[in-house]
Amino acid sequence: QVKLQESGPGLVKASETLSLTCTVSGYSIRNGYFWGWVRQPPGRGLEWIGTAFHVGNNYYNSSLKSRVTISTDSSTNQVSLKLTSLTAADTAVYFCARTSGTTGFFDFWGQGTLVTVSS
Amino acid sequence: SYVLTQPPSVPVAPGQTARITCGGNNIGTKSVHWYQHKPGQAPVLVVYDNTDRPSGIPERFSGSNSGNTATLTISRVEAGDEADYWCQVWDSSSDQGVFGGGTKLTVL
Numbered sequence: 001q002v003k004l005q006e007s008g009p010g011l012v013k014a015s016e017t018l019s020l021t022c023t024v025s026g027y028s029i030r031n032g033y034f035w036g037w038v039r040q041p042p043g044r045g046l047e048w049i050g051t052a053f054h055v056g057n058n059y060y061n062s063s064l065k066s067r068v069t070i071s072t073d074s075s076t077n078q079v080s081l082k083l084t085s086l087t088a089a090d091t092a093v094y095f096c097a098r099t100s101g102t103t104g105f106f107d108f109w110g111q112g113t114l115v116t117v118s119s
Numbered sequence: 120s121y122v123l124t125q126p127p128s129v130p131v132a133p134g135q136t137a138r139i140t141c142g143g144n145n146i147g148t149k150s151v152h153w154y155q156h157k158p159g160q161a162p163v164l165v166v167y168d169n170t171d172r173p174s175g176i177p178e179r180f181s182g183s184n185s186g187n188t189a190t191l192t193i194s195r196v197e198a199g200d201e202a203d204y205w206c207q208v209w210d211s212s213s214d215q216g217v218f219g220g221g222t223k224l225t226v227l
Binding site for chain 2: 036038045046047048050051059060061062095097100103104105106107109110111112
């Protein structure tokens with residue numbers, strides 16, 4: 001069974017950079033699939049952040065593209081998210097997930113991690 | 120970018136059929152995916168590519184897609200189906216994924 005677990009700071013300061021890690025077990029990311037991030041601000045809907053393939057081909061939400069980087073590390077079987085120039089609007093639960101197929105659905109998800117941006 | 124529109128809430132009595140819609144321009148030409156999301160839990164894929172169900176998802180969950188509307192149908196609704204439901208597509212014009220605004224299914 002594929003399992004994903006997010007980790008990172010629960011509290012970050014505005015203007016700083018958020019770094020989150022997603023550790024994948026039960027599947028080697030070098031074997032394929034895209035790996036992505038989705039977030040949900042408190043009381044709001046899901047927002048697609050982006051996906052990355054283990055050998056490149058990244059896709060990002062156009063509204064976040066200038067601030068976001070998603071990368072994969074096959075040696076540690078981890079997926080990372082970096083989001084720069086944080087504001088309070090970036091406060092959200094961040095989920096990592098595996099993207100399956102050519103139509104971009106997420107078939108396995110982590111439990112999510114809450115990130116609060118403080119001023 | 121592509122916009123998906125869902126009703127904020129859908130009430131349904133136990134044992135009845137719930138239909139949750141997802142509207143978008145010519146959405147019938149896209150592959151639509153549906154997720155069930157309960158508070159504090161990870162979202163769960165319940166329908167992908169318009170009509171397919173992942174293993175372990177009951178046959179009570181089904182999907183359809185035509186024209187400008189995709190629909191998730193939940194038959195014989197149970198109390199445990201109460202959750203937020205999200206539709207999602209891949210927007211090839213902007214090369215990014217898009218989620219609908221979400222629908223809260225309330226079991227009366």
